[in-house]
Amino acid sequence: MPTSEAVRQMFGAIAPRYDLLNHLLSAGVDRRWRRRAVALSRAAKGDPVLDVCCGTGDLSFEFARMGARVIGSDFVPQMLVRADAKGARGGSGAERPRFVLADTLSLPFERATFQVVSVGFGIRNVENLDAGLAEMARVLAPGGRAVILEFTTPPNPAFRKLFGLYFHRVLPRVGNALAGVKTDAYTYLPNSVDAFPDAPQLAARMESAGFVHVKYEYLTFGIAAVHVGEVP
Template sequence: MLKATEPGAEMNAPGKSSAVRAMFAEIAPSYDRLNHLLSANIDKRWRRYTVNKLADVLDRPGALALDLCCGTADLTLELEKRARVIGCDFCHPMLVIGREKIARRKAARATLAEADALNLPFADAQFDAVAIAFGLRNLAHVEGGLAEIFRVLKPGGRAAVLEFSRPVVPLLHQAFNFYFHRVLPRIGAFVSGSSAAYAYLPESVKNFPDQERLSAMMREAGFSSVRYHNLSGGIAALHLGERSL
């Protein structure tokens, strides 16, 4: 199991993939409930915002979207309202819950696949849009993940990276740090039964690149017109990048 203080909690680290997969397998049954509880449902608004920023691409005739690290398919289901979508994740128990939600909501244009985001089973240039929500931070190799996103995106397509980031409002920064490091791990451990997972969350956010650094990494991966939108004062940020024609 990944501990916040172990090397696996760093941005790119050997052994991180299997530890992350095991961690999400353990918390899968309580993942959705905790997500909405710990964020006071703001996570739902962030996902809707992400889909709105992809709307013009998703509305193209026959558009196909990829939801990478889809987990329990919340973003997949938002994307499905506008286009056909494949959700990918390497954690089977998360996908089982996602599949139940897709079946319940009769989301006929969504399908889920078990796959590693660092080695996707798709040919180059397949997707009009690739979205990843709270997934990039969990990859064992962030640059490798960005390279795979770029590879499977069609020229003219758009990538959207939704991730926790750095609050840009001073007081919010302090309040958020207190909540994220002191309160959230306790509630998370109590509800999920996994203290490691909710200690790992704030540490992984701390180790993840800030808004400007992630923008630079996306440009290095080949994306053009890279920009970002701070959400809830920078608690999260949505980065967007295009694959040029």
């Protein structure tokens, strides 16, 4: 697991092309995944939502679109600059998310502040997974829900093999080449997914962090999954 400092540097470097590559390398499927995460969160209009590791804010904007009051947090300023710029272009009529610089391992919020805390493709990069989950639980109000959208290991062995060819052979070459800077961020991506707990293991880690009623749903043949857990 890379240190927080290494993760900061990596995302700082790829921030300018992050959105473009996200949509390109996932063939636009990431938008559908974010919408599904918002639906499974059962967030209601007006609910206070914190989207940690928000990057350029795509998941935050998805919550704002359905009427939630959203704060997005990330520890890389270059990502937040882009999130702010997208918000300024907005024009959807929805209330704009507010973006704040914050480490997910030490959130600048009182306990029990939010109804939903979300994280999209972020928790895998947090230096200490269990501490990150505990911090998400801390800022959730009783009955509030954490929603984790993350790449995972496809459960079907044949599909896993097929997807592995794309994920490990094609994506790193294309991603690193198109990132616009010298980076191995798109080699790190599949390697970090391999090292990350699979869906049942992540559910167990959420339970250990104090979440109850933990459920997960695979997306697109198990390339990604959405986990939802509640604080008692």
